[in-house]
Amino acid sequence: MRVETPVERWTGKIGIVTLGATEEEGGTRGRKVVIGGAATLPFLSFEGETGYPPVIAGEVIDTTRNYPEQLRTYFGDAVEDPGEWAKKWVEKYGADLICLKLHSTNPEEEDKPPEEAIEAVKTVLESVPVPLIVYGCGDHEKDAKTMELVSNVGAGERLLLGHAEEEAYKSIAAAAMANGHAVIAFSNIDINLAKQINILLTDFGVKKEDIVMDPLLGGLGMGIEYSYSMMEWIRLAALMGDTMLQMPMLCDTSIAWKAKECTEEIAEFGDIKKRAVYWEETTAVTALMAGADL
Incomplete structure (x- = not known):
């Protein structure tokens, strides 16, 4: 007896x-790099078009304060130079993009002026041929100044700037629009907030094809189940026709390193170096299964 594979028919498609x-x-x-385009749930190619394959960005930080020692094993002294770090990601590990985080601008830590911090952006752009994602430090006032300069330095490069959230989206949206960059729409594990920030950005003038959603990924052991469910709801709503949720999704898997299991010696858990890698790997695979494009 032949068994028919049940197939869902969706009306929506990811941008x-x-x-x-x-x-x-x-x-x-x-x-x-091109992301998005799926017309079905992740990896269900028998059901419809799966879109462009997910891509991976290598994380580069412009300061090594609080950087996990286990990761230095893979990058060595390159972590002291953003350009060399980016090159190692691309040439040795095959990263599709580089994600540069300007944490040195944090007012509560190094408080580096934006004019100095953008030198790392220039260095990375000169060092590798791949597209670049740039984050600030998370301080709204400082990031507004930093991202304006980043946008100008990267004019013509089609950067992805992060991130815009409901409390502070106009400055980064304006910076992105000024030079043709894309912007990350951040929300806090809530489908309504995810939709709201997309609406705010498009009402402000950002095109849908210039928005990548970050619905906030919780790492393994830190709420990953809830994050998975939320991402799945977002993808389902998009496939059912909600145009304000049809943007590709980004997940920052470095959140996995916030778990003590990645940084503390726990004898019964085995080798910490292997464990930490598996911890982030599991977090990343979960994100991909939930619909992450980047």
Whole structure:
């Protein structure tokens, strides 16, 4: 007896976002990255178009304060130079993009002026040919100044700037729009908030094809089940036709390193170096299964 595979028919489709710009497009990237385009749930190719394959960005931070010692094993002295760090990500580990975090601008820590911090952006752009994601430090006032400069330095490069949230989205949206960059729409594990920030950004003038959603991923042991459910709801709503949730999704898997299991010696848990890698790996795979594009 033949068994028919049950197939869902969806009316919606995830939008497409292009990151990076080649020389022909006014940038200097050796290649660009395209995400989105799925018309079904993740990896269900028998059901419909799965869109562009998920891509991976390598994290580079402009300060090594509080950086996990276990990770230095993989990058060595390169962590002291954003350009060398980015090169190692691309040339040795095959990263599709670089995610540069300007944590040195944090007013409660190093408080580096934005004018100094953007030197790391210039260095990374000169060191690797892949598209670039740039985050600030999380302080709204400082990030507003920093992202304006980042946008200007990366003019023509089609950067992805992070992040815009409901309490502070106009400055980063304006910075992105000024030079043709894309923007990360951040929300706190809530489908209504995810939709709201997308509405605010589009009402402000940001095009849908310039928005990537970050619904906030909880790491393994830190709320990952709830994050998975929320991402799944967002994807289902998008496939059912909600145009304000049809943007590709980004997940920051470095959140996994906030768990004590990644940084503390716990004898019964085995080798900490292997455990920490598996911890982030499990977090990342879960995000992919929930619909992450980046």
